Amino acid sequence: xxxxxxxxxxxxxxxxSSLAACDDVLVVLGAGAAxxxxxxxxxxxxxxxxxxxEGMGASLRAGLWHLARSASxxxxxxxxxxxxxxxxxVDRLLERTEDPSLLARAAxxxxxxxxxxxxxxxxxxxxxxxxxxxxxxxxxxxHEVVLVECGDLATGRDQDTPDGASGPS
Numbered sequence: 001x002x003x004x005x006x007x008x009x010x011x012x013x014x015x016x017s018s019l020a021a022c023d024d025v026l027v028v029l030g031a032g033a034a035x036x037x038x039x040x041x042x043x044x045x046x047x048x049x050x051x052x053x054e055g056m057g058a059s060l061r062a063g064l065w066h067l068a069r070s071a072s073x074x075x076x077x078x079x080x081x082x083x084x085x086x087x088x089x090v091d092r093l094l095e096r097t098e099d100p101s102l103l104a105r106a107a108x109x110x111x112x113x114x115x116x117x118x119x120x121x122x123x124x125x126x127x128x129x130x131x132x133x134x135x136x137x138x139x140x141x142x143h144e145v146v147l148v149e150c151g152d153l154a155t156g157r158d159q160d161t162p163d164g165a166s167g168p169s
Contacts, residue, residue, distance in 0.1 A: 016041050064127045073119065077135075081160070
């Protein structure tokens with residue numbers, strides 16, 4: 001991308017707006033955190049992954065450690081580079097129970113993607129498994145995950161280059 005994705009015009013605001021149904025929103029910043037902090041909408045909490053260079057696992061751990069101090073029973077993890085994922089996708093995920101043992105993720109034509117709903121019972125295990133650029137992938141592969149079909153709402157493809165080229169989320 002050539003710069004931190006949180007600094008791409010409009011992406012951070014779009015990602016936050018996709019979480020409109022959530023009671024609280026936490027943005028985890030890494031590279032370019034000082035500059036990106038100014039793009040975070042009012043009322044949104046911020047955590048900084050100081051070890052961001054390790055990969056997305058560092059951001060996921062920072063967010064989960066922050067949330068562990070809250071009374072939340074679940075969280076929705078999304079990425080800043082999902083241009084067509086909006087609040088409808090998150091709403092569909094949140095229709096699932098508030099069971100803290102639930103793991104669910106959006107699927108697009110049967111292919112798992114983001115966002116991912118993590119019940120609190122899984123936060124410690126996800127944080128432990130979040131290493132490098134893998135995030136929760138290894139943990140999710142070894143646990144039962146409910147796939148929530150959202151292909152009628154979005155493609156779920158992330159944007160990897162300024163010209164719009166994308167890959168699977």
